[in-house]
Amino acid sequence: MSTTAVHPAGIKPPEQPLPLFRLLRTVADNPVKAWPRALYRERLYRSCVLGRESVYVMAPDLIRTVLVDDADNFEKGELARRALGAALGDAILIADGSRWRWQRRAVAGIFREQRIREFLPAMIASAERTRDRWCGLPESSEINVAHEMMRTTFDIILSTMLPERTGIDLDVMQRAITDYLEPTAWIVALAMIGAPSWVPYPGIYRARRARKQLHRMLGSLIARAEQAPSDRHDLLWLLANATDPETRQSMNAIDVRNNLLTFITAGHETTALALTWTFYLLSLHPNIERRVKAEIAAVTGGGPVHPEHIDALAYTNQVIQEAMRLYPPAALIVRGARRDVELENERILAGTTVYVPVYAVHRHEKLWCDANQFDPRRFEPGAVKMRDRYSYLPFGAGPRVCIGQSFAQREAIAVLATLLSSCQLRLRPGHIPEPRLRATLRPTGGLPMRITTDSACPSAHQFS
Numbered sequence: 001m002s003t004t005a006v007h008p009a010g011i012k013p014p015e016q017p018l019p020l021f022r023l024l025r026t027v028a029d030n031p032v033k034a035w036p037r038a039l040y041r042e043r044l045y046r047s048c049v050l051g052r053e054s055v056y057v058m059a060p061d062l063i064r065t066v067l068v069d070d071a072d073n074f075e076k077g078e079l080a081r082r083a084l085g086a087a088l089g090d091a092i093l094i095a096d097g098s099r100w101r102w103q104r105r106a107v108a109g110i111f112r113e114q115r116i117r118e119f120l121p122a123m124i125a126s127a128e129r130t131r132d133r134w135c136g137l138p139e140s141s142e143i144n145v146a147h148e149m150m151r152t153t154f155d156i157i158l159s160t161m162l163p164e165r166t167g168i169d170l171d172v173m174q175r176a177i178t179d180y181l182e183p184t185a186w187i188v189a190l191a192m193i194g195a196p197s198w199v200p201y202p203g204i205y206r207a208r209r210a211r212k213q214l215h216r217m218l219g220s221l222i223a224r225a226e227q228a229p230s231d232r233h234d235l236l237w238l239l240a241n242a243t244d245p246e247t248r249q250s251m252n253a254i255d256v257r258n259n260l261l262t263f264i265t266a267g268h269e270t271t272a273l274a275l276t277w278t279f280y281l282l283s284l285h286p287n288i289e290r291r292v293k294a295e296i297a298a299v300t301g302g303g304p305v306h307p308e309h310i311d312a313l314a315y316t317n318q319v320i321q322e323a324m325r326l327y328p329p330a331a332l333i334v335r336g337a338r339r340d341v342e343l344e345n346e347r348i349l350a351g352t353t354v355y356v357p358v359y360a361v362h363r364h365e366k367l368w369c370d371a372n373q374f375d376p377r378r379f380e381p382g383a384v385k386m387r388d389r390y391s392y393l394p395f396g397a398g399p400r401v402c403i404g405q406s407f408a409q410r411e412a413i414a415v416l417a418t419l420l421s422s423c424q425l426r427l428r429p430g431h432i433p434e435p436r437l438r439a440t441l442r443p444t445g446g447l448p449m450r451i452t453t454d455s456a457c458p459s460a461h462q463f464s
């Protein structure tokens with residue numbers, strides 16, 4: 001199926017499980033580098049570190065059992081709470097049972113198809129602001145596309161879901177999110193050896209400061225919104241007005257704040273990474289980039305991107321899906337067994353951490369031909385139909401499937417189409433962006449790219 005012999009950046013897995021100290025050092029640096037070759041070959045893999053078992057599940061039928069059919073037996077679990085609980089509390093991403101259910105129901109309204117369509121103009125407008133900024137740069141300037149995409153998707157999440165004039169500074173928030181997430185790999189490493197959660201790790205004090213800063217920022221956003229109430233039924237309004245059908249209680253201020261923080265982080269960083277990796281892959285494959293540009297030109301007639309164009313950009317969508325196969329922004333899904341269960345005739349004891357290593361599933365030898373090659377033809381409708389649904393999981397699956405999936409897909413197409421219509425990006429020669437897992441899959445060293453704008457690039461003053 002390969003279109004070309006270019007090898008996009010990846011991770012060479014160790015042939016054998018790593019010895020203990022190397023394992024811990026590697027996990028703390030980049031957990032994906034510690035995953036042995038077996039994860040890319042086997043159906044299920046058991047790992048035992050100092051007597052503590054964890055299980056990796058790669059076969060689509062077993063993934064379906066864990067995430068869908070038997071989802072009640074696999075909760076978000078201790079590890080997710082340990083890594084993210086301090087910042088996100090018991091908000092939608094890590095809550096379980098009835099607490100999760102009513103939070104999910106409370107925000108469902110903002111993710112309905114009709115609502116997402118209403119967001120499209122704001123998504124395109126944000127992408128146009130990025131394009132205009134780029135068009136104002138001297139020719140061949142170098143930009144960090146990873147940062148640029150974070151800026152763009154952050155702008156989108158604020159302008160679609162949050163009260164107007166949030167007063168949040170992206171750079172400050174981004175720094176705090178990075179500082180908070182940076183030591184999460186240490187948390188995973190320590191949990192692997194059964195260290196209690198009070199054991200300190202490198203970066204812990206910076207992460208605590210970052211968490212307090214994030215909470216302060218969100219606290220003042222909420223306070224400002226209370227002083228200037230609006231009739232826009234945004235996410236904050238939905239959260240503040242939600243009632244638990246079982247207890248009839250509404251969310252307290254901390255629940256509202258934690259959920260807002262969850263949506264801001266989960267809702268911009270992942271899409272930004274999907275776009276970043278897409279730009280990287282397109283710069284390695286100019287023939288595919290040409291085809292995307294041709295599709296955009298054909299659909300838009302060479303004019304600006306409009307909301308009605310988004311769903312017609314089928315090949316552009318295939319390219320983004322294939323980018324998320326090679327570089328799934330959420331590269332690892334984690335669960336904890338709630339009770340003793342059987343999986344593949346193997347007994348899994350209550351409390352065992354169960355991983356769905358999405359990055360490895362997406363490059364699994366038995367599931368994908370030429371797995372490390374970029375080939376958007378894999379997402380032609382006929383090819384998708386032939387594949388097991390659970391071999392491709394950028395948004396997860398089952399009841400905890402990403403609530404923002406449809407939002408993110410439209411957003412990624414809108415941003416890519418708007419930017420590609422007038423700009424071309426080329427990777428800094430020699431730069432290899434190794435994928436590094438920090439809750440999300442980020443390119444090491446960012447993504448430095450040189451930008452050229454073409455004649456279609458409108459000058460900034462035309463848009464002011």
Ligand code: HEM
Binds near residue numbers: 268328400
């Ligand atoms: C390309 C972009 C995105 C990717 C790859 C992605 C991926 C995921 C994945 C894999 C999960 C499931 C995690 C699990 O099962 O443990 C998830 C959950 C979630 N995502 Fe996304 N996401 C994206 C965009 C978004 C957006 C745009 C939003 C909101 C605006 C969002 C909000 C959430 C929330 C709130 C959850 C928790 C849902 C629950 O537990 O009920 N995500 N996401």
